[in-house]
Amino acid sequence: LEPNDLPISSFIDDTSYPSRVTKASNDLKLRCTEFDENGNVTLVNGEYKKTELIAKYSLLPRDLRKIDSSMLPHILIRPSAILLNLLHLRVLIKHNRVLIFDAYGSTDSYTQSVFMYDLEGKLRAASADAKQAGSLPYEFRALEAVLISVTGGLESEFEGVREPVVRVLRELEEDIDRDKLRYLLIYSKKLGTFEQRARLVRDALDELLDADDDLAAMYLTAKAQGELRNENDHTEVEMLLESYHKVTDEIVQAAENLVSNIRNTEEIVKAILDANRNSLMVLDIKFTICTLGIAAGTFVAALYGMNLTNFLEESVLGFGGVSVVCGLFTAFAVMWGLKVLRRVQRLRMSGSPGM
Structure with a gap:
C-alpha cells in the first residue's frame, strides 16, 4: 500500500x-x-x-x-x-x-402570542390610570396578566380533558367494552399529567405566599423610588396571589375528584369482571358434577354389559332394576356434588366454609 x-x-x-x-x-x-x-x-x-x-x-x-x-x-x-x-x-x-x-x-x-396581545392591551389601558389612587404598580399588573393567562390555560386544558373522561365513564355504566376501557386508560394518563402540572403551579404560588420577605421584595416600583417597605407590609400582592392560588387549587381539586372517579370505576369494573368470571367457573363446575353423576350411573351399566354370567340375563325385572340403580347412583352423585358446591360458595368473614 x-x-x-x-x-x-x-x-x-x-x-x-x-x-x-x-x-x-x-x-x-x-x-x-x-x-x-x-x-x-x-x-x-x-x-x-x-x-x-x-x-x-x-x-x-x-x-x-x-x-x-x-x-x-x-x-x-x-x-x-x-x-x-x-x-x-x-x-x-x-418596575x-x-x-x-x-x-x-x-x-x-400560539398561547404565548395571545398572552402578548392581552398584556399589551392591559398595560396600555392601565398606563393612563397609573397616577390614580389605588391603582396597581406596573409589576403587579404584569404579574396579574401572567396569572390570568396561566389559570385560563389550565381551565381550558382541564375542560378538554374532563369532557371525554366523563363521557367514557357514563358509557361504562351502561356497557363494559374493551375499547372503552382502552380509551379510559389513555384519558387517565392525560389527566394524571395535567393534575401534576396544575399541582406544581399551585405549589409554586403556595411557596411564594409562605415567604414574607419575597412578598415584600416584589414591590419593585417602590424600591426603585427609594421607598423601604416593612417585611410584613405586603397585603396588596398577597391578596393578588391568594385569589389565583384559590383558582389553581379549585382546578387541582376538580382534577383529583375526576381521578378518584376513574379509580372507583376501574375497581367496580374489576369487581364485575371477577363476578362474571366466578359465574363461568361455577357453571363449569356444575357441568363437571353432572358429568360425574352420569359416569357413576354408567359405571354399573358398564359392569353388566360385560360378557359374564350374572344370573340376570333371563330375569324379567333385571333391566328395570339395573336402570333404577344406575339412576339412583347418578342422582346421588349430582346432589352430593351440588351440596358441596353450595357449601363452598358460602363466604364468611370468619371460620371455615360450611362450619
Missing part, C-alpha cells in the same frame, strides 16, 4: 463539528420580546446573550437556567426583577419593563 491509498479518517475531516460549535454558541443566546412602561413593544424576537441579561438585570446564571431549560414552574424574586416560569410563559418583570422569552416553534407559541 502507498500512503495515498489510505482512506481519509472521518474524525479528521468531520463536517458536523462546526455545526456543533454553532449550536453550542446559539445556546448562549435567548430570544425575547420587550414591553416598555406604556405597554408598547420596543423589541420583537430580539436576541440577548445570557451574559448581557445577567449583567443588565442583576441576575445569576442559575436564574436563567431555571427560565431557559427547567420544565418545572418557578417564581423567583430578585432584588430588581421577578422571574416567572409557569407552563407556557417565561417572563422577566421589572418598568417586561421581557417575554419566546417559545417560537413549540406548541405554546
Whole structure:
C-alpha cells in the first residue's frame, strides 16, 4: 500500500463539528420580546446573550437556567426583577419593563402570542390610570396578566380533558367494552399529567405566599423610588396571589375528584369482571358434577354389559332394576356434588366454609 491509498479518517475531516460549535454558541443566546412602561413593544424576537441579561438585570446564571431549560414552574424574586416560569410563559418583570422569552416553534407559541396581545392591551389601558389612587404598580399588573393567562390555560386544558373522561365513564355504566376501557386508560394518563402540572403551579404560588420577605421584595416600583417597605407590609400582592392560588387549587381539586372517579370505576369494573368470571367457573363446575353423576350411573351399566354370567340375563325385572340403580347412583352423585358446591360458595368473614 502507498500512503495515498489510505482512506481519509472521518474524525479528521468531520463536517458536523462546526455545526456543533454553532449550536453550542446559539445556546448562549435567548430570544425575547420587550414591553416598555406604556405597554408598547420596543423589541420583537430580539436576541440577548445570557451574559448581557445577567449583567443588565442583576441576575445569576442559575436564574436563567431555571427560565431557559427547567420544565418545572418557578417564581423567583430578585432584588430588581421577578422571574416567572409557569407552563407556557417565561417572563422577566421589572418596575418598568417586561421581557417575554419566546417559545417560537413549540406548541405554546400560539398561547404565548395571545398572552402578548392581552398584556399589551392591559398595560396600555392601565398606563393612563397609573397616577390614580389605588391603582396597581406596573409589576403587579404584569404579574396579574401572567396569572390570568396561566389559570385560563389550565381551565381550558382541564375542560378538554374532563369532557371525554366523563363521557367514557357514563358509557361504562351502561356497557363494559374493551375499547372503552382502552380509551379510559389513555384519558387517565392525560389527566394524571395535567393534575401534576396544575399541582406544581399551585405549589409554586403556595411557596411564594409562605415567604414574607419575597412578598415584600416584589414591590419593585417602590424600591426603585427609594421607598423601604416593612417585611410584613405586603397585603396588596398577597391578596393578588391568594385569589389565583384559590383558582389553581379549585382546578387541582376538580382534577383529583375526576381521578378518584376513574379509580372507583376501574375497581367496580374489576369487581364485575371477577363476578362474571366466578359465574363461568361455577357453571363449569356444575357441568363437571353432572358429568360425574352420569359416569357413576354408567359405571354399573358398564359392569353388566360385560360378557359374564350374572344370573340376570333371563330375569324379567333385571333391566328395570339395573336402570333404577344406575339412576339412583347418578342422582346421588349430582346432589352430593351440588351440596358441596353450595357449601363452598358460602363466604364468611370468619371460620371455615360450611362450619
